[in-house]
Amino acid sequence: MTKIYTNAELTELFERHLAQLALPDDPAMLYAPIRYALAEGGKRMRPILTLMAYNLFADDVQRAMPAAMAVEIFHNFTLLHDDIMDNAEWRRGRKSVYAKWGNNVAILSGDAMLIEAYRHLQGISAERLPQVLEYFSAMAAQVCEGQQYDMDFETREKVSVTDYTQMIELKTAALLSGSVCIGATIAGASEEDVRKLYRAATEVGLAFQLQDDLLDSYGDERLGKKIGGDILEGKKTYLMITAMSRADEQQREVLRSTHLRDDVSDEEKISTIKRLYDELDVPAMTEQQIAVRIARATAVLDTLDVPAERTTVLRHYFESLVGRNK
Numbered sequence: 063m064t065k066i067y068t069n070a071e072l073t074e075l076f077e078r079h080l081a082q083l084a085l086p087d088d089p090a091m092l093y094a095p096i097r098y099a100l101a102e103g104g105k106r107m108r109p110i111l112t113l114m115a116y117n118l119f120a121d122d123v124q125r126a127m128p129a130a131m132a133v134e135i136f137h138n139f140t141l142l143h144d145d146i147m148d149n150a151e152w153r154r155g156r157k158s159v160y161a162k163w164g165n166n167v168a169i170l171s172g173d174a175m176l177i178e179a180y181r182h183l184q185g186i187s188a189e190r191l192p193q194v195l196e197y198f199s200a201m202a203a204q205v206c207e208g209q210q211y212d213m214d215f216e217t218r219e220k221v222s223v224t225d226y227t228q229m230i231e232l233k234t235a236a237l238l239s240g241s242v243c244i245g246a247t248i249a250g251a252s253e254e255d256v257r258k259l260y261r262a263a264t265e266v267g268l269a270f271q272l273q274d275d276l277l278d279s280y281g282d283e284r285l286g287k288k289i290g291g292d293i294l295e296g297k298k299t300y301l302m303i304t305a306m307s308r309a310d311e312q313q314r315e316v317l318r319s320t321h322l323r324d325d326v327s328d329e330e331k332i333s334t335i336k337r338l339y340d341e342l343d344v345p346a347m348t349e350q351q352i353a354v355r356i357a358r359a360t361a362v363l364d365t366l367d368v369p370a371e372r373t374t375v376l377r378h379y380f381e382s383l384v385g386r387n388k
Contacts, residue, residue, distance in 0.1 A: 115245030128185030139175035201240025208233025235267025262362035269355035290332035296321035
């Protein structure tokens with residue numbers, strides 16, 4: 063009998079499996095931060111996508127659980143190291159591992175998480191493992207490349223929308239596209255369907271990052287991070303880059319210099335930049351791009367070699383990822 067799992071069912075299955083993760087007790091300063099990081103929760107987007115992609119083609123989602131664990135542990139490893147590079151004190155509304163235990167612990171615990179992620183891949187069938195390893199390693203390398211481009215942008219005077227899109231395709235979307243490729247491969251999907259899912263998840267990943275950029279300025283603090291943080295850092299987000307491309311020279315100078323001023327409050331800096339964004343119609347343009355990319359992603363699902371009803375859960379999940387208002 064065909065079993066199509068809902069998002070809630072897959073989340074429950076994954077959380078139950080994650081709760082059984084066996085890590086050594088000692089050395090405590092190595093493994094306690096890993097437990098802390100994984101217990102922080104988050105959306106569990108990548109493991110759920112792994113399981114959903116598997117479930118498009120096969121029913122026994124437990125066969126994809128080792129891969130789901132691997133991608134979630136790998137994702138959280140990247141967050142530990144991201145927080146070090148960003149000097150970020152908060153992650154998902156709690157102190158980051160970096161802030162709680164310090165730089166060295168965050169580095170080493172992150173390294174141990176990467177090893178743990180690869181260890182979980184050993185649970186994949188020997189028949190599928192070589193291809194899964196290829197996808198997983200390519201995904202991991204792309205995330206590192208994207209992070210480097212992101213850091214490079216901090217010192218570049220000009221960054222185009224194309225540059226930014228290519229960066230987030232690596233840094234953010236690669237984890238999503240890698241997750242669906244891995245799940246579908248374990249289920250025995252054709253190479254053509256795997257490629258189609260890669261394209262769909264890439265579009266969703268790009269839309270998700272654009273939504274994240276938008277919410278940083280127009281969301282609220284229930285997201286677990288300070289609203290306007292990107293503005294205060296002078297970060298080259300999609301909103302900032304789009305604004306720069308549409309602004310006149312006087313407006314560009316405001317966009318370039320506001321975050322550096324020490325004669326105005328943080329609140330005034332944020333409101334100044336947001337006023338400019340509004341004048342330049344940046345939020346509406348961002349929302350349009352998000353909608354276009356989600357439409358592209360869901361259209362791809364219609365071309366998969368599976369019964370239409372099997373794509374319904376994944377289609378709704380894609381849409382929900384960028385349906386956040388806060």
